[in-house]
Amino acid sequence: xxxTIEIGKLTxxxxxxxxxxxxxxxxIAIFRTAEDEVFAMHDKCPHKQGALSQGIVHxxxxxxxxxxxxxxxxxxxxxxxxxxxxxxxEAKLExxxxxxVLDK
Amino acid sequence: xxxxxxxxxxxMAGMRTVEELLKIAPDKYDITVFGAEPYGNYNRIMLSPVLxxxxxxxxxxxxxxxxxxxxxxTLHAGIDKKVVKIDxxxxxVFAEDGTEESYTRLLLATGSNPFIIPLPGHELxxxxxxxxxxxxxxxxxxxxxxxxxxxxxxGLLGLEAANGLMLQGMDVTIIxxxxxxxxxxxxxxxAKLLQTELESRGLKFKMSANTTKITSDNEGNVAGIAxxxxxxxxxxxxxxxxxxxxxxxxxxxxxxxxxRGIVVNDTMxxxxxxxxxxxxxxxxxxxxxxxxxxxxxxxxxxxxxxxGYGIANYRSVATATKLKVxxxxxxxxxxxxxxxxxxxxxxxxxxxxxxxxIVIREDKIIGAVLYGDTVDGSWYFSMxxxxxNVKDIRNTLLFGQVHLGDSGHGEANAAANLPDSAEVCGCNxxxxxxxxxxxxxxxxxxxxxxxxVTKASASCGSCTGLVEQILVATAGGDYNxxxxxxxxxxxxxSSHDNVRDAITSQKLKSFSEVSEYLDFMKSExxxxxxxxxxxYLLAAWPGEYEDDMRSRFTNERMHANxxxxxxxxxxxxxxxxxTTPEDLRVIAxxxxxxxxxxxxxxxxxxxxxVGVSKDNLIPMWKDLTDAGMVSGHAYGKSLRTVKTCIGSxxxxxxxxxxxxxxxxxxxxxxxxxxxxxxxxxxxxxxxxCAEATIKDFGVVAVDSGWELYVAGNGGMKVRVSDxxxxxxxxxxxxxxxGAFMQIYREKGHHNERTAPWIERVGxxxxxxxxxxxxDKRKAFYDRFIESQKYAQVDxxxxxxxxxxxxSFIPMAEV
Ligand code: SRM
Ligand SMILES: Cc1cc2nc3c(=O)[nH]c(=O)nc-3n(C[C@H](O)[C@H](O)[C@H](O)COP(=O)(O)OP(=O)(O)OC[C@H]3O[C@@H](n4cnc5c(N)ncnc54)[C@H](O)[C@@H]3O)c2cc1C
Ligand code: SF4
Ligand code: FES
Numbered sequence: 001x002x003x004t005i006e007i008g009k010l011t012x013x014x015x016x017x018x019x020x021x022x023x024x025x026x027x028i029a030i031f032r033t034a035e036d037e038v039f040a041m042h043d044k045c046p047h048k049q050g051a052l053s054q055g056i057v058h059x060x061x062x063x064x065x066x067x068x069x070x071x072x073x074x075x076x077x078x079x080x081x082x083x084x085x086x087x088x089x090e091a092k093l094e095x096x097x098x099x100x101v102l103d104k
Numbered sequence: 105x106x107x108x109x110x111x112x113x114x115x116m117a118g119m120r121t122v123e124e125l126l127k128i129a130p131d132k133y134d135i136t137v138f139g140a141e142p143y144g145n146y147n148r149i150m151l152s153p154v155l156x157x158x159x160x161x162x163x164x165x166x167x168x169x170x171x172x173x174x175x176x177x178t179l180h181a182g183i184d185k186k187v188v189k190i191d192x193x194x195x196x197v198f199a200e201d202g203t204e205e206s207y208t209r210l211l212l213a214t215g216s217n218p219f220i221i222p223l224p225g226h227e228l229x230x231x232x233x234x235x236x237x238x239x240x241x242x243x244x245x246x247x248x249x250x251x252x253x254x255x256x257x258x259g260l261l262g263l264e265a266a267n268g269l270m271l272q273g274m275d276v277t278i279i280x281x282x283x284x285x286x287x288x289x290x291x292x293x294x295a296k297l298l299q300t301e302l303e304s305r306g307l308k309f310k311m312s313a314n315t316t317k318i319t320s321d322n323e324g325n326v327a328g329i330a331x332x333x334x335x336x337x338x339x340x341x342x343x344x345x346x347x348x349x350x351x352x353x354x355x356x357x358x359x360x361x362x363x364r365g366i367v368v369n370d371t372m373x374x375x376x377x378x379x380x381x382x383x384x385x386x387x388x389x390x391x392x393x394x395x396x397x398x399x400x401x402x403x404x405x406x407x408x409x410x411x412g413y414g415i416a417n418y419r420s421v422a423t424a425t426k427l428k429v430x431x432x433x434x435x436x437x438x439x440x441x442x443x444x445x446x447x448x449x450x451x452x453x454x455x456x457x458x459x460x461x462i463v464i465r466e467d468k469i470i471g472a473v474l475y476g477d478t479v480d481g482s483w484y485f486s487m488x489x490x491x492x493n494v495k496d497i498r499n500t501l502l503f504g505q506v507h508l509g510d511s512g513h514g515e516a517n518a519a520a521n522l523p524d525s526a527e528v529c530g531c532n533x534x535x536x537x538x539x540x541x542x543x544x545x546x547x548x549x550x551x552x553x554x555x556x557v558t559k560a561s562a563s564c565g566s567c568t569g570l571v572e573q574i575l576v577a578t579a580g581g582d583y584n585x586x587x588x589x590x591x592x593x594x595x596x597x598s599s600h601d602n603v604r605d606a607i608t609s610q611k612l613k614s615f616s617e618v619s620e621y622l623d624f625m626k627s628e629x630x631x632x633x634x635x636x637x638x639x640y641l642l643a644a645w646p647g648e649y650e651d652d653m654r655s656r657f658t659n660e661r662m663h664a665n666x667x668x669x670x671x672x673x674x675x676x677x678x679x680x681x682x683t684t685p686e687d688l689r690v691i692a693x694x695x696x697x698x699x700x701x702x703x704x705x706x707x708x709x710x711x712x713x714v715g716v717s718k719d720n721l722i723p724m725w726k727d728l729t730d731a732g733m734v735s736g737h738a739y740g741k742s743l744r745t746v747k748t749c750i751g752s753x754x755x756x757x758x759x760x761x762x763x764x765x766x767x768x769x770x771x772x773x774x775x776x777x778x779x780x781x782x783x784x785x786x787x788x789x790x791x792x793c794a795e796a797t798i799k800d801f802g803v804v805a806v807d808s809g810w811e812l813y814v815a816g817n818g819g820m821k822v823r824v825s826d827x828x829x830x831x832x833x834x835x836x837x838x839x840x841x842g843a844f845m846q847i848y849r850e851k852g853h854h855n856e857r858t859a860p861w862i863e864r865v866g867x868x869x870x871x872x873x874x875x876x877x878x879d880k881r882k883a884f885y886d887r888f889i890e891s892q893k894y895a896q897v898d899x900x901x902x903x904x905x906x907x908x909x910x911s912f913i914p915m916a917e918v
Contacts, residue, residue: 007916016628016654019915030915034628051670054658056631063631065658065666070631081546081557100918 003102010036010096018053018062021100029053030091030098031073033060038098039073040091046071046084106134109410110197110207112187112354114139114179116148117383117399118213119167124407126175128625132411136178136205138197140186141236144168144179147547149396150579151240152428155268161237166547178205190358192376209410212355212366212374212381216348216394221256225318230326230341234265235348243343247272250340254278254329256315258285260427262345266307267429269343277308277337279315279329289425289436293452294459294475301432301457310337318342350385350392365392370417372406382406388420397423400550408597415623416597424485426478426576435481438471438488439463446470451502460502467495480504482572493866496826505569528574529567534560536574543578551575593632598622600853603637607644614641615655631657636854639741642777643849646891653908659739661911663899664721667714672721674700674713675738676728677774680748680766680786681709690731698724708745708783710736722912725900734898737775741855743845744783746770747795751788751805760805762788765834769803769841775896776845776888779852779861784841797825800848800858801841806830810837814844814870817859826867829875843874843881846888 013019013032020043021028027043029052037060043053050066060073070079076088090101109125111118114137122135139145143165150164172179184201191198196206218233220226232242246253247269255266258280270276278285284295299309314332318339321327330336350365361367361375365387372380372388382402384393393399398420408416424437442448442463451460458476462469462484469488474481483505487494494501522528524537542548542557551568554575555561561571591597596619598606603618612618615637619627629637638655653661664672676691691711695703702714716724725735737744746769749755751762766786773784785796786803795818796802802813802825809832816825828844831837847870852861862870874881903912 005916005918007918012910012915014654014910017911019910022914022917024918027914048668049670051658051666054662054666054670056634056657057654058628058630058634059626066668068631102918 001103005100005102006094006097007100008098010038010093010098013038013098016057018055018057020051020053023102025102027051027053028089028100030100031057031062033057033073036093038091038093040089040100041071041073041076042087044086045069046076046078046086047082052086107132107208108206109133109135109209109211110205111135111137111211111213112190112197113213113215113383113385114141114143114145114181115213115215115383116145116166116396117215117403118211119145120400120403121211121213121382121406121410122177123167124403125410128407128413129411133209134178135176136207137172137180138185138187138199138203138205139179139181140183141238142182143237144171144181146237147579148236149428151234151237152264152268155240155243155265156271156430157268158430163544180205187354190354190360192358192360192379195378208378210379211406211410212360212379212385213383214351214354214385216350216384218344219347219349220344221315221346223315223318225320225326226344228318228320228326229324230339231318232341232343234261234343234345243269243341244272246341247274251275252277252338252340253343254337254339254341255343255345257345257347258282258309258311259288259345259347260286260425262343263302264428265343265345267302267305270305270307275308276306277310279310279313281313283311285309285311286427286434286436289440289473290434290475291440291461291473294434294461294473297454297457297459297475298427298432298434302429310335348384348394350387352385355381355385363387370405370419371409371414372402372418373409380406380410388418391420395423395425396549413623413625422485422489424481426481428576430577433474433476433478435472435474435478435485437481437485438469440471440473442471449498449502462501464494464498467493467498469494479569479573482569490864492864493868496867497863522574528570529558529560532559534558539571539574540578543575548575549579592636593630595619595626595629595633596622596624600636604640604644607637607640612641613645613649615652629655635660639777639779639854643891647894653911660741661908662718662721663735663737663739663903664716665739669715671715671717673738674716674721674724674728675706675710675736676733677736677770678710679770679774680746680763682748682763682767683710687731687733690728690733694724694727697727706738708736708738709747710738710745712738718912722904726904729898729901729904734774735900740777741780742775742777742782743770743773744781746773747783747785747799749787749793751786755788757791758788758805759807760788760810762786762794762803762805765803765810765837766794768834768838772838772889772892773841773845775898776849776892777895778845778849779854780857782845782848782858798822799825801844803837803841808832810834812837812840815858815862815867817857821859823859826862828867828871839881839885840874842888843884844870846884846891847873849888849891850884 007021018029018031028040029043031039043051045052045064047069050064052062054065055062061070063070069082076086078084092099145167147164147166153159180203185199187197188200189198196204198204218235233239253269253274253276255262256279258278266276266278285299316330316332319328326342328336328338352362352366355366356362366381366385368381368386368388372382374381383399402418405416405418422438427434446463446465449462461473463471468491472484522536526536528536539558539560548554561568592600618637634655638652641649659665698720700713704712706712746766748763748766752758782800784801785794785799787794787796788805796804797813798816798818804811811830812828813825814828817823
């Protein structure tokens with residue numbers, strides 16, 4: 001079973017930025033790209049749990065603030081030679097509202 | 105339909121270009137490769153260690169046959185797959201066995217052929233070159249059941265061949281026509297040291313020798329070699345290593361303009377614009393190539409054009425050489441002979457087998473030869489390529505970078521002898537074994553690649569020299585010397601200076617204008633260029649450019665340092681390290697109220713509240729700013745602290761009021777953004793209790809005024825600051841602080857502290873600009889003060905008032 005939650009407006013998230021949603025599954029970072037796409041994943045870098053929501057967002061990736069791993073926003077995979085993956089969630093836009101889909 | 109790219113030559117240059125192309129335009133071409141050798145693509149450089157037995161053929165494969173399949177590349181490899189004809193009109197190439205392929209674009213990467221001296225007897229069995237796997241097989245075969253080897257040619261290749269054959273058990277004599285070995289890389293004294301070392305290992309030499317013929321037995325095999333002085337040597341094999349000639353026959357037969365090599369322009373195109381050429385077969389602006397470093401650069405440029413980006417230009421840069429004979433430490437670069445207009449600085453210690461020579465013209469290094477101790481080779485080389493003015497460090501130049509205060513790994517030059525468990529990179533905890541493994545398993549060639557894979561030297565960089573040595577010892581030549589005018593990051597080919605120049609000359613006012621004007625490959629940039637350009641824009645257009653929070657590293661966006669558990673620290677400013685009981689009470693109360701887990705006095709003379717959760721930042725700042733405190737910028741590339749000692753107000757030795765001046769300086773400079781962090785200290789007498797001589801700007805009191813010092817650095821590489829000037833009044837000192845900070849703000853590269861910056865631009869330059877020229881100094885100072893008008897806003901207060909509120913609170917709780 002999945003649960004669909006409206007968490008706010010697209011404009012609540014800065015372009016090329018991120019906001020955190022607190023859930024019972026832990027903090028989830030919601031990203032907004034330059035093209036106004038939204039992505040969601042655990043706010044925990046696969047390396048040493050850095051807060052990805054605090055990273056710099058560029059071309060569908062985010063750079064972790066702690067040790068500069070670059071994580072793909074769509075698949076949660078570490079890029080380049082780093083290896084690791086963070087759990088992603090479905091996020092989408094409905095008329096300017098951001099919808100997050102959580103597994104129950 | 106995809107376009108068709110055909111590559112002739114399955115060697116290092118051709119495949120490197122294909123690799124680069126796949127990285128940036130993986131779907132543009134159907135790629136077909138012809139190779140006259142029956143293998144995948146291997147690391148030719150490593151044939152030397154294969155010959156010595158340190159490596160196997162499998163270990164030196166760069167791309168095996170599966171790689172071609174995985175990347176949908178058609179490979180025609182084999183002796184009969186040698187391309188023999190190019191029909192340019194119909195755009196078809198033909199191989200010896202009749203295989204044909206048509207192309208939209210063609211890449212010639214046919215390498216070169218070893219030169220064989222046409223001596224009588226040169227066609228006998230047992231006369232071998234040293235170029236490919238089949239040559240190495242022949243030599244290894246000979247070593248199994250034959251005794252005497254003669255190597256003609258005392259250059260790099262000849263010595264590596266001789267060393268290999270000797271280690272395989274043969275009795276080896278090297279024939280050289282001059283009396284200086286490796287005469288293209290070494291001068292007399294260093295060559296002598298090398299020869300002595302090699303002789304002590306068992307190699308024999310016949311120098312200044314003129315060969316007349318190779319003699320044979322009755323069966324057409326080599327038997328010996330004769331000289332014009334009557335001497336005859338026994339030889340079961342003769343290895344010719346006397347040079348290479350670009351392989352241009354095919355190009356010529358197709359009517360492609362060639363001189364000594366196939367002539368290419370700056371975009372690696374031949375006279376037929378559909379046909380590119382690269383590697384040892386080309387001639388670029390009159391120059392031929394024989395090492396991989398320039399070839400890697402060519403591959404980058406060529407792939408960029410093949411991909412259709414069309415923005416890169418090849419420019420040849422100096423290369424450096426090292427010899428791959430384990431235990432012979434040798435480094436050579438540039439013009440090491442010099443002429444009447446140059447000076448040689450020479451160091452010689454024959455007993456230790458150390459020789460160093462640096463050739464200088466007009467205060468710049470133009471060449472270097474090092475033997476026995478080559479640790480500083482890459483340092484000299486990078487100064488040579490960057491044209492660094494070495495006047496100020498001339499007296500210690502030969503003693504190496506350690507003497508400039510490198511507390512790194514200066515003396516540990518025997519990288520090859522380090523155990524695998526030795527920690528090389530302290531920052532990232534990388535051991536030698538990890539690096540060697542990564543180099544071998546992932547086929548790494550360059551420092552950048554080793555950094556990316558292992559993280560070694562990726563942080564503070566003080567182990568860079570050591571990592572380079574391990575790279576050389578493991579993978580052979582130093583093939584990727586840092587480029588001059590390095591690109592700012594992988595998004596662009598422009599350097600820091602190109603970007604800064606473009607911003608000011610073209611009046612570019614946003615990241616997107618910069619990335620558009622300079623044709624960035626990634627329009628949104630990355631975590632390296634975005635913060636850099638944000639800073640450059642801020643420095644260029646004070647008051648006009650709006651700081652882009654999304655291009656700020658989290659610390660600078662949150663105005664607090666992120667910790668390993670994602671909590672933050674709060675450090676209120678204490679001007680000049682001065683505080684009051686009231687302030688301390690406020691800090692204590694705040695710490696109590698928010699249950700701060702750690703309260704610490706910092707090395708910068710103020711108090712750090714450590715372990716604060718993101719949610720508590722704004723409330724804590726409110727309490728602190730209400731009491732009149734401001735942010736300490738302990739997190740920023742900005743002014744950090746102005747450290748002071750007690751000074752003449754109380755200290756029995758104090759000659760000037762250091763606390764008074766320190767507070768004034770901090771009042772003027774706080775909240776200024778700089779390329780990297782900036783620290784100041786003021787001491788009240790030469791006892792220097794504020795440690796002012798390892799600060800970016802240091803002020804030390806003497807009886808008659810203040811001595812001003814610049815570009816000191818504590819931390820990873822300790823650098824004692826340089827004396828700038830002595831002044832008599834506080835006001836003069838203030839003007840110098842402002843002027844120095846401003847010239848650094850305008851000229852320094854993002855992330856480059858004043859210490860490396862000054863080593864790059866030279867103290868002389870700084871003196872010219874701000875000491876000798878009072879008007880310029882005043883102008884720099886004025887620009888500093890002007891930009892401070894907009895910068896001196898307390899970021900904490902701004903956020904307490906609601907700015908960027910979103911960053912500090914969750915979007916939702918569900
Ligand atoms: C808090 C403090 C340690 C302390 O408790 O004393 C400190 C803490 C950190 N230092 Fe430092 N440094 C502190 C004084 C120093 C000093 C001493 C000084 O300023 O007199 C030095 C040597 C002097 C110098 O910089 O030349 C120092 C040299 C470094 C370096 C090496 C810089 C270099 O150029 O070699 C780094 C690493 C870097 O910047 O890349 C660093 C980096 C750091 C960072 C920012 C590491 C990081 O990226 O997270 C630490 C942040 C911890 C935090 O969240 O607060 N810290 N650091 C000091 C803060 C001073 C302040 O009041 O602002
Ligand atoms: C033993 C040795 C040690 C070396 N050590 C170093 C070192 O330490 N550092 C350094 O920087 N450089 C070193 N070099 C030089 C370096 O290997 C060369 O600069 C580099 O390999 C040149 O690359 P290339 O692609 O131009 O030529 P190659 O690598 O020679 O590739 C050319 C390929 O094209 C093929 N070919 C030619 N004509 C045709 C045709 N008509 N049809 C099909 N295929 C064809 C050839 O068979 C060959 O495989 C060394 C070279 C050797 C031989
Ligand atoms: S405070 Fe400085 S020295 Fe201490 S652990 Fe952090 S970075 Fe290293
Ligand atoms: S925790 Fe993200 S890179 Fe280390």
